[in-house]
Amino acid sequence: MRTIEECLAHAPKRIMLCGHKHPDGDCVGAVMGLYHYLNENSSCTVVPYLETPIESLQFLTEGFPFRSDDGNGEQFDLAIALDASDIERITAGLAAFQQAVEKIVIDHHETNTLFGDRNHVVPDASSTCEVLTALMQEEKIGTDAAAALFTGIVCDSGVFRYDSTTPETLRTAARLIGKGIPFSWIIEHTNVERKYDELKIASAIIHDSVFLPEERFAYAVADLDIQEKYGVFSKDLGNVVTDLNSIADTDAVLFIYWNGERYKGSLRSKSAIDVAAIAASLGGGGHIRAAGFDSDLAPEEIVRAVLEKIRAQREERKA
Ligand SMILES: [Mn+2]
Numbered sequence: 001m002r003t004i005e006e007c008l009a010h011a012p013k014r015i016m017l018c019g020h021k022h023p024d025g026d027c028v029g030a031v032m033g034l035y036h037y038l039n040e041n042s043s044c045t046v047v048p049y050l051e052t053p054i055e056s057l058q059f060l061t062e063g064f065p066f067r068s069d070d071g072n073g074e075q076f077d078l079a080i081a082l083d084a085s086d087i088e089r090i091t092a093g094l095a096a097f098q099q100a101v102e103k104i105v106i107d108h109h110e111t112n113t114l115f116g117d118r119n120h121v122v123p124d125a126s127s128t129c130e131v132l133t134a135l136m137q138e139e140k141i142g143t144d145a146a147a148a149l150f151t152g153i154v155c156d157s158g159v160f161r162y163d164s165t166t167p168e169t170l171r172t173a174a175r176l177i178g179k180g181i182p183f184s185w186i187i188e189h190t191n192v193e194r195k196y197d198e199l200k201i202a203s204a205i206i207h208d209s210v211f212l213p214e215e216r217f218a219y220a221v222a223d224l225d226i227q228e229k230y231g232v233f234s235k236d237l238g239n240v241v242t243d244l245n246s247i248a249d250t251d252a253v254l255f256i257y258w259n260g261e262r263y264k265g266s267l268r269s270k271s272a273i274d275v276a277a278i279a280a281s282l283g284g285g286g287h288i289r290a291a292g293f294d295s296d297l298a299p300e301e302i303v304r305a306v307l308e309k310i311r312a313q314r315e316e317r318k319a
Contacts, residue, residue: 001120004034004135007104008042012077016100018049018093020084022235025155025190028053030082030106030128032060033148041140047076049093054235056190060148071096078102081116083128083152085109085285106131108156110276111285126169127156133172146179151186158242159191162289194239201230202240205255211247216272217310218250221299222257234259241266252278254306256299265302266292272317278309 001007017034019027028050035048048066052058072095079100084090085107090097097103105116108131110123122131129152133141141149153173157165160173177183194202201222209220220240227233237257244253245268252273255266265282267275268290275291282305284293295302 001118001135003137004037004132005137007078007080007118008044010077010102012044012102014045014047014076015078015080016047016049016071016074016076016093016096017080017082018084018090018097019082020089021051021091023050023053023057024083025057026127026129026152027083028057028060029148029150029152029155030132031066032064033129033145033152034080034082034132035064035066036142036145036148037136037140040142040145047071047074047096049096051092054238055195056193057151059189060151068092070094071099074099076100078104080104080106082106082132083108085112087113087115106135109285109287111280124164124166126162126164126166127153129153129156130169130172133176134168138175141176141179143179143181146176147181147186150176150181150183151190154187155190159187164287164289195232195236197230197232198236198239201226201232201237202243204230205237205240206243209244211250212307213249215307215310216249216251217253217307218244218247219254219256219303219306220244222255223299224258227258234264238266241268244268245270252306252310254303256302259294262294262296263299263302264292264294265306267306273310273313277313278306281309282306 017031019031031048038046050066071093074096079097103116105119107121108125108128112121125131129149133149205220205222211218241255252269269275274288276286276288279286279291279293282293
């Protein structure tokens, strides 16, 4: 696929867009970015499906009619799934996606299962928003679309710090900045600012974290007790793993938190360790430098399993 306009080859009248559960900046940015692009440049009815995003991303959805149900009974000529590596990852709009006449998948996850009739997956791209922008005609991108797409790129590239950032990522971001978007506000609001209570619980979790210098590894656990003590729950703990990853002399970090049903593990690495492989071995997935999984194991067992995998990767590298 070379252009978004190719998606419209069968002249759809009703289009639905969807992303994945617990939508991150790239997911919300892609769904809303494509929503604005199609709305402004086609005569189609476009319905974005998204779970309600976290507060720092709500500036992208506020005032726009997105839907969070599964869309059962809704008929669409075309469905486009964005940033979802697997159909199992779709929640909002899932039924509408499955019932659609034509299904297209646009993504950047190497692990994408290619569940569309047409699949456009670029595993080397920093973000789905980068993939999507490349498919758009620059002159047709308005400021609302540009702000959404830029948000996705900065969120998934860690503001251009991850090695998924390429010259093309920066060129794409530059073109979007050229649309006159408040780019420094977007970076600050989505990647720097934190709620006071979130910062307090993060400090407490880091205070009790464990750093193993000889393993170049650190981990922390947020069980239900600490979440209740601070009144901050799993969906607002997303930054803690980034805090852990800022510890010097670590190659990989692990943050384990109770999400109300199970423990979730969130992994980050700076170099040397492929955390996507570790997450996959524990039933999850993600990228080389950022990955996650759900687990029925106790936190100490999760730590043990992850440490074993890290050691194995080091051994393999030496061999
Ligand atoms: Mn993404």
